[in-house]
Amino acid sequence: MRVGFIGECMAELKKVNGVLEEGFAGDTFNSAVYLKRTFPQLDSYFVSAVGSDALSKEMFEFAQSESINTRFLFTHPDKHIGLYKIYTDAEGERSFTYWRNDSAAKCLMSQLTDSDKASMTALDLVLFSGISLAILNTEDLPKFWRLLETLKDSGTKIVFDMNHRPALWKGRDDATALYEKAFEIADVALPGLEDFNFLYEFETVEEIINFLAPFSFKQLVIKNGSSAVTLVNAEGEVSEVGLTPVTNVVDTTSAGDAFNGVFLGAYLTGDSPEACVDKAAKCAGFVIQHPGAIVDKTAYADLVTSIA
Template sequence: MPQNNHGKSLLAIGECMVELASFDHSEELCRLGFAGDTLNALIYAKRWDSSLKCAFYSAIGVDNFSNKVLSFFERHEIDAEYVARSRNRNIGLYSIVIDREGERSFDYWREQSAARSMMSLHQARNTVIKDVDIIFFSGIALSIMSENDKQNLIELVSACKSGGVKIAFDPNYRPAMWSGHDHAKLWFDKAYQLSDIALPGLDDHRAVYGHENVNDIVDHLNSLGCREFVVKAGKQGMLAYVDGVCVCQQPFKPEKQTDTTAAGDSFAGVYLAARLNDKDVATSVAAADAMARQVVQYHGAIVPQESTEKAKNEFKQQCGKGEY
């Protein structure tokens, strides 16, 4: 992987949105924040390993909330070098409603989101990605773009891979963002074919591919040449594979489940942070699982900083190690 002067580096591609979260099963109380699947992962990666250089590739507007998000990036130590600005589009917005079991539903206002035009905005400013070890993107990043920009994103990722950057992909399927299963399948497969690390979910694959079990996913990703992947399989937990062989299975049993928002995002971020630190796959899964266990116990995508320390302590106890 490319070397830089700042230690290891993770670049996430995606969309940052204003988050309105409704708690206490009431629409009368909402908390305002900023979030997005790959951005959430980036924040948790940085929290887990403060030595990582974490940068976000996206676009925002020049509206009030877009200006506020720059302060949000700074507060979380996210490099905004690759965040373009649009003068005629704004930052998107979404709301979350949580049910009594901690499951969530979403509503979106993102048709005029600047992130939908990030590829053309970056092309106009001649953005060059450099000194990156892993690029992480998702099916959501693909889904918000035009067909031409989807292809442009795939070509950008492919060019970076040819330059020695490792590629990580999470399908993170949202049905409303695609014209049908075949549409999503086409672009997911393009992404998987480029991926050194994949983070598929059984629910996503069941919806898109009709895969009924983990073995179906394993066979499919093996056929596409993906060598390392972790399948998030609900009650079965997380199953990690390298070269088609299952190297670990980690059950997922949080003490309590308040809100599942960003559970998968936090898992992705910490897993990638651990792999960048040359931890083996099983150890990386254990670290990511410890973080996700904490995240589901809080409301919202970005939970209190103290949860990271709790996760690290749990991880150390589980692995019997004095230090991470």
């Protein structure tokens, strides 16, 4: 099966044992990597654009080294990839400084030909996020919505995670207007209570369920930090899956990204929603015990063996 991840991958700078290290990461890209590492039988495509600079070429090669299909990873002749630095506090909570205003990924839609769009209809599932929406050039958003509608009409399942980043938006209303449009088209939604609390001041999962009731999801997955994950199926039946909290938290940078990638991989390979959450939570719990967004491949292989 073919899974597409739409978004942006940037160069990542982080301190490890006092030394500044370079890597590559981005929310949907991280999900693409964790899906492929955990479910190698699935084809993981990253849908984005990079530049023609040396750093962009390194990122392209890194994607290939992770067995990510680069058919839809385009090269913009005049742009470059973005850059960010992670700052992590004693509790593992992170903050970021970004340099991404001239990122090639903002111009993704101008790089897609009609032939590319037709080829994308072969994807079985596509994930995009609030970050995917926020970085696109405003004038390209209508093209993006039309692309998603075309994919959905062709049978591709559409998945959306808000993953809200306030710094990327002019204001809350700008973000929520696009998020609600995304919910209209999504077959699967993966929101978090933290985002709804920030945007709508919701305090409970029940408020989220009520707010999203008018939308038609095949599966709703509501994340709430280390608390239970709430599942709502197409019939509106609600269930919870408890999580085992991790005590040795090092870096929470891509906990949600890892969760999404493994959840979707398990979902596509036929696991029950509860089993999908269990595998995804184990992956996220492992990832946050390591620095950076994408953990060492060898160490991660041991986790894959344990959850297979």
